[in-house]
Amino acid sequence: EAEVAQSPRYKITEKSQAVAFWCDPISGHATLYWYRQILGQGPELLVQFQDESVVDDSQLPKDRFSAERLKGVDSTLKIQPAELGDSAMYLCASSLDQHLYGYTFGSGTRLTVV
Amino acid sequence: AQRVTQPEKLLSVFKGAPVELKCNYSYSGSPELFWYVQYSRQRLQLLLRHISRESIKGFTADLNKGETSFHLKKPFAQEEDSAMYYCALRGGGNKLTFGTGTQLKVEL
Numbered sequence: 001e002a003e004v005a006q007s008p009r010y011k012i013t014e015k016s017q018a019v020a021f022w023c024d025p026i027s028g029h030a031t032l033y034w035y036r037q038i039l040g041q042g043p044e045l046l047v048q049f050q051d052e053s054v055v056d057d058s059q060l061p062k063d064r065f066s067a068e069r070l071k072g073v074d075s076t077l078k079i080q081p082a083e084l085g086d087s088a089m090y091l092c093a094s095s096l097d098q099h100l101y102g103y104t105f106g107s108g109t110r111l112t113v114v
Numbered sequence: 115a116q117r118v119t120q121p122e123k124l125l126s127v128f129k130g131a132p133v134e135l136k137c138n139y140s141y142s143g144s145p146e147l148f149w150y151v152q153y154s155r156q157r158l159q160l161l162l163r164h165i166s167r168e169s170i171k172g173f174t175a176d177l178n179k180g181e182t183s184f185h186l187k188k189p190f191a192q193e194e195d196s197a198m199y200y201c202a203l204r205g206g207g208n209k210l211t212f213g214t215g216t217q218l219k220v221e222l
Contacts, residue, residue, distance in 0.1 A: 033210070042118070042200055042212030043158070056209055091158065102148060102160035103210065 002026040004106035006092050012112045018080035021109045025074070025094030031055075033103065034067055034077050035091040043091055049075065082113045116141040116205040120213035127191050128221050135186040135216050137175075137201030146204040147177055147184040150212070153197045161186075161199070171195070191220045 005024040013019045025032050030051050035043035046065065048056040051072040060067065064083070069075040079086055089110050093103040117140040127133055139145060149161040162170045164177040164184060175186045184201060201213040 040214070042120075042202075042214045044212070045209055048209070093158075102150075102163060104160075105158040107157045 002104075004092055004094050004104050006090075006106035006109055008109055009107065010110050010112075012114060013082050015084055015113050016081040018078065019082050019111065020076055020078045021090050021092075021111075023075045023077070023092030023106060025092070026096075026104055029094035029096050029104075030072070031095040032069060032075050033093045033095075034075070035093065037089040037091060037108075039088070046077070079111075082111075084113050087111055087113045116145070116203050116209070116211045118201050118203050118211055118213035120199075120201055120216050122216045123214070124217045124219065126219045126221060129193055130190050133186075133188040133191045133195065133218065133220075135199050135201075135218065137184045137186065137213060139182050139184065139201075139203045141182075141203060141205045143205055145177075147175070148202040148204070148210070149173070149175055149184075149186050150200040150202055151197050152200070158200070191218075193220050193222065196220045 007022050011019055032049040034046045036046050037043045046060045047067045049069045052069050065079055067077045089108045091108045092106040095103045119138045121136055147164040150158050151161045152158045173186055173188045175184050177184050196219050198215050198217050200215045202210050204210045
């Protein structure tokens, strides 16, 4: 069964450092999402891509967060500088057709900022 | 704005008892509702969606637009149903908004 791949699984970084997460969606999935899940809360959308274009980044803290999907395939989410409040699980998901199908989630990257 | 409310953080039931996980939503348009499940040490996965009107693993959910609810039900709980359940709404801009989740614990 095809999966959404994410790396690393875990990341510990010091505050004010830069950190990056990588996501490889299921082959052929045009829509890619990055979600953040703080402990005890549901996932919150950070950014949505359709192919290489950003469709929604209204909840992305653009002063420190950036996301790209240059060739419309894999994607990178970056935080610079990291803050203590960024500690969370970062989930990537992809969808074949945003209108018809549910999302397939990756296993996530757990970030701890110390 | 779209919002999903799951009032219970934890629901504990005995094996064989009926289960109802509550979900209420707020959205001015015509919503699409989903239930996602996360078993221990596994990734978040789609359980069911309202437009499919299907039963998955014995679970069903009916969209009640009058009460703005999409409660998840199962007549007889099984031990393997223990997991975290998230209700989600897709509204404007195809944005999927999640509730805070309900931890279901099925006790023997």
